[in-house]
Amino acid sequence: MFRYLTAGESHGKGLVGVIEGFPSNVKIDLDKINHDLGRRQKGYGRGERMKIEQDQMNILSGIRGGKTLGSPISFMIENKDYQNWEEYMDPIEGKEGNRKITMPRPGHADLIGALKYGFSDIRNVLERSSARETAARVGVGSLAKQLLDNFGIEVFSHVISIGGASVYEQISDKELLAQSDKSEVRCCDPKAEAAMIEEIERAKVAKDSLGGIFEIRIVGVPAGIGSYVQWDRKLDANLAFALMGIQAIKGVEIGAGFCAGRKLGSEIHDEIYHDVDRGYYRKTNRAGGIEGGMSNGEDIIIRCAMKPIPTLYKPLKTVDVETKEQVLATVERSDTCAVPAASVVGEMVAVTVIAQEFLRKFGGDSLEEIMSKWKSY
Ligand code: EPS
Secondary structure, three states: OOEEEEEOOOOOOEEEEEEEOOOEEEEOOHHHHHHHHHHHHOOOOOOOHHHHOOOOEEEEEOEEOOEEEOOOEEEEEEOHHHHHOHHHHOOOOOOOHHHOOOOOOOOOOHHHHHHHHOOOOOHHHHHHHOHHHHHHHHHHHHHHHHHHHOOOOEEEEEEEEEOOEEOOOOOOOHHHHHHHHHOOOOOOOHHHHHHHHHHHHHHHHOOOOOOEEEEEEEEOOOOOOOOOOOHHHOHHHHHHHHHHOOOOEEEEEEOOHHHHHHOOHHHHOOOEEEEOOOEEEEOOOOOOOEEOOEEOOOOEEEEEEEOOOOOOOOOOEEEOOOOOOEEEOOOOOOOOOOHHHHHHHHHHHHHHHHHHHHHHHHOOOEHHHHHHHHHOO
16 A cells, blocks of 8 residues: 655656555556556647646656655656746745735635635635646556556547537447547547537637546456445545545546436345356446445446536625725636646556555565565455
8 A cells, every 4th residue: 555645846856756555576667657647638628838848757756767666756747938037936045025915716726725724815825736746646557557557457548528518428349438538538439539529619618627537447457456345445436536636526426426316226236146257247348337335346336426627717796805805706717717727637646546455455565575465355
């Protein structure tokens, strides 16, 4: 089991990640990490900031000669935009200047964050609450993914709806799921993709923003990850916790999710079969690969709903925290739609939880030790 923390402000020097407890002797490919960081930056509907940044991981510790050491891994992802913000964001000399914000955006951390931490400048809140922070979580997830590669575990994500445009069919084919990387909205269905792009265009013209739903599928997870014996060891609980921790995520569903609440038991539960070659298996997967808080060997299927970004170019009503006057919210440069990017973040956050729980079951100090436990399972 490893734990991790992230640090960093959106326009500060960079984002930092620290991982403690990652096993030794895991081969790390930096190009793969930078590729994942790049995947998060893409997506139709993103704003101007992504033209400035080319996220790259600068590994500071815990890895030597392309292999993990078992010691804490730390890394930094530089904010190129810092050059334009040094005057305001320098840790010692930074000033509020004309970047001071006093008009909180409804739906953002702005108002309550400023009240809670005692700030007159809301920038102090938005700098950390910004989804820029997710770059660090993608960094952590990419390392977790490389660990799980050794055990044949793969993760995919794709967007299933943006605004009113949706994919109707369940996609389970790995080759097809991998196609989402080629789509500007990370959608594998060309018809839905065109409709999604249209929705984003419409929102952009209307100076509005747009949310959506993405799906994560994790393939190859052995049965028995997580546990039923205690609430905080349930795999679904830990996935929901971590995924709800992503900025703007308002709902998490496993398998049939909310739909299960409207069905009969006979319509929902996946009947059990056995075959000498396959062992136990199911013909359906409405449980989304998790029963009793444990993986059951089927694909893990999770959906997350993302609300529209709170920064609107046609701002909503708010109150100036200095004057208490009714005003319009601050317009901070933003994205019209970040659902495709969020699907990559979701993928990485979910795979991090799987890696943590995988290690809770098969854990050891080195990859070899984990491998021998896994093989004998
Ligand atoms: C964000 C505002 C925008 C986004 C940002 C999240 O940044 P800026 O204010 O610098 O234009 O692009 O997302 C990222 C920078 C990122 O890397 O995802 C916000 O307010 O949350």
